[in-house]
Amino acid sequence: MSVSVLGAGAFGTALAITLAERGVTLWARDPDAATAMQKTRENATRLKGIHLPEGLTVTSDLTTACAADTILMAVPMQSTAAFVTENADLLRGKKLVACSKGVDLTSLRGPTAILAEVTRAPAIITGPSFAIDIARGLPTALTLACKNPILGEELQETLSSATIRLYRSTDPVGAELGGALKNVIAIAAGAVMGAGLGESARAALITRGFAEMMRIAGPLGAIPETLMGLSGFGDLTLTCTSPTSRNYAYGFALGQGADYDPTITVEGAATARAVARLARDKDIEMPITSVVAALVEGRLDVSQGMQTLLSRPLKEEI
Numbered sequence: 129m130s131v132s133v134l135g136a137g138a139f140g141t142a143l144a145i146t147l148a149e150r151g152v153t154l155w156a157r158d159p160d161a162a163t164a165m166q167k168t169r170e171n172a173t174r175l176k177g178i179h180l181p182e183g184l185t186v187t188s189d190l191t192t193a194c195a196a197d198t199i200l201m202a203v204p205m206q207s208t209a210a211f212v213t214e215n216a217d218l219l220r221g222k223k224l225v226a227c228s229k230g231v232d233l234t235s236l237r238g239p240t241a242i243l244a245e246v247t248r249a250p251a252i253i254t255g256p257s258f259a260i261d262i263a264r265g266l267p268t269a270l271t272l273a274c275k276n277p278i279l280g281e282e283l284q285e286t287l288s289s290a291t292i293r294l295y296r297s298t299d300p301v302g303a304e305l306g307g308a309l310k311n312v313i314a315i316a317a318g319a320v321m322g323a324g325l326g327e328s329a330r331a332a333l334i335t336r337g338f339a340e341m342m343r344i345a346g347p348l349g350a351i352p353e354t355l356m357g358l359s360g361f362g363d364l365t366l367t368c369t370s371p372t373s374r375n376y377a378y379g380f381a382l383g384q385g386a387d388y389d390p391t392i393t394v395e396g397a398a399t400a401r402a403v404a405r406l407a408r409d410k411d412i413e414m415p416i417t418s419v420v421a422a423l424v425e426g427r428l429d430v431s432q433g434m435q436t437l438l439s440r441p442l443k444e445e446i
């Protein structure tokens with residue numbers, strides 16, 4: 129099975145590094161960046177100081193990259209739909225594995241629904257994993273979800289490595305929702321810490337945020353229990369507690385009233401807005417997600433957001 133990774137950001141590059149032993153092609157859209165990476169054996173903008181092993185070839189030629197039979201899609205969520213439409217002929221019928229986390233703001237779809245336009249059983253790799261940890265060869269466990277159990281097993285074999293342990297699932301919708309929704313809660317957790325509201329408040333937000341994740345999972349077609357695994361609870365734990373997370377760091381900046389570099393990928397910002405719409409359409413209560421959407425859109429500040437959450441009517445925990 130030949131493998132390519134599309135998208136030479138931090139995560140795409142990290143995944144390609146782990147697959148280099150078996151041979152892998154990494155596609156970067158910028159020809160100059162691709163040439164520099166191939167020559168210097170480093171992705172200096174995203175993973176400075178990490179060596180790109182010999183088995184990893186970088187190209188900006190998409191046709192060459194898409195000659196592989198298995199393709200990992202690591203372009204950010206909000207660019208995925210346009211990318212798939214533009215390159216449908218190259219992607220059609222391939223074994224496609226989504227690697228992004230989020231919900232498309234225009235169509236309100238997750239990555240596997242978008243990939244399903246061009247392939248029958250799209251898979252997803254998701255779970256607690258900072259790109260830098262993967263690139264350094266630190267141990268990581270992730271979920272590999274695919275509706276087709278035979279293809280899921282094949283991908284699990286191909287994409288596991290000495291340091292990445294992949295657990296199989298046949299619920300790609302649940303796996304992708306876990307990864308998408310945890311980023312929204314991570315923004316909230318960061319905001320609480322940035323505003324100095326304390327670790328107890330953060331623990332409450334993580335727990336009530338997880339309740340929201342579970343509440344919307346079933347109505348969106350997921351098996352809710354999937355979100356109790358690596359792709360949901362696991363990634364929620366990592367992202368809500370680490371300043372390495374861009375979503376957490378963005379929330380932290382909001383909490384402090386500080387600026388945040390708009391060129392940094394923060395998937396939870398658009399996803400909060402998309403999920404708030406889905407929740408409204410389906411009449412599902414998601415107060416934390418709604419507050420994060422309002423923070424991102426500048427309709428509330430953190431103290432107003434917290435007041436909104438605290439002033440809700442008292443209720444049973446479940």
Ligand SMILES: NC(=O)C1=CN([C@@H]2O[C@H](COP(=O)(O)OP(=O)(O)OC[C@H]3O[C@@H](n4cnc5c(N)ncnc54)[C@H](O)[C@@H]3O)[C@@H](O)[C@H]2O)C=CC1
Pocket residue numbers: 135136137138139140157174202203204205207211227228229230257258259260392393395
């Ligand atoms: N960085 C991390 O630790 C992890 C990231 N992810 C997910 O991976 C996805 C990608 O994130 P990162 O690699 O971290 O982002 P990044 O910001 O490091 O890189 C994004 C890359 O995508 C490229 N890109 C942007 N728009 C594009 C388009 N229209 N066509 C082609 N290429 C395009 C950019 O040039 C850049 O190289 C996100 O959904 C993120 O949630 C998942 C797990 C870990």
Ligand SMILES: O=C(CO)COP(=O)(O)O
Pocket residue numbers: 229255256257258259311314363366367372373374375376393394395
């Ligand atoms: O998804 C991630 C870890 O699993 C990376 O999180 P950030 O996108 O918030 O940096």
